[in-house]
Amino acid sequence: MSAINPQNPNTEHAYDETCYNGYMVKAQVTNEEILSTLSQFADSVDKRFDKIEDDIAELKSDVAELKSDVAELKSDVAELKSDVNRIYGILDTHMSRIETLIQETKVQAHQQARLERWIFQLADQAGVHLKYDG
Numbered sequence: 204m205s206a207i208n209p210q211n212p213n214t215e216h217a218y219d220e221t222c223y224n225g226y227m228v229k230a231q232v233t234n235e236e237i238l239s240t241l242s243q244f245a246d247s248v249d250k251r252f253d254k255i256e257d258d259i260a261e262l263k264s265d266v267a268e269l270k271s272d273v274a275e276l277k278s279d280v281a282e283l284k285s286d287v288n289r290i291y292g293i294l295d296t297h298m299s300r301i302e303t304l305i306q307e308t309k310v311q312a313h314q315q316a317r318l319e320r321w322i323f324q325l326a327d328q329a330g331v332h333l334k335y336d337g
Contacts, residue, residue, distance in 0.1 A: 319335075323335075
């Protein structure tokens with residue numbers, strides 16, 4: 204524990220209580236030693252703050268890079284959405300065409316069945332026996 208010299212408080216010396224062989228002994232500490240210790244402490248604090256500032260700068264750089272990556276991903280996702288919507292449009296067009304073809308096929312099948320029935324009816328009226336292989 205440091206204290207100012209009680210005999211003469213205006214002196215440039217402080218006293219440090221230290222333990223020597225189990226006895227408390229007061230050792231004199233000069234202002235230069237105190238200033239040196241404070242200077243070392245200040246340098247140590249400065250180095251720590253410099254390290255923190257470097258870490259913050261690195262984090263800012265990382266955040267900027269991440270922002271750039273996120274912006275790029277957003278752009279990619281927008282392109283993918285556009286592509287998916289285009290594909291859905293193509294699929295809708297093809298499904299519409301397929302539905303039309305299915306309806307046309309049903310109509311043609313019905314017409315074919317009716318024509319076959321007429322052919323057999325006409326053949327019976329004409330006395331021709333037709334055999335259906337199907």
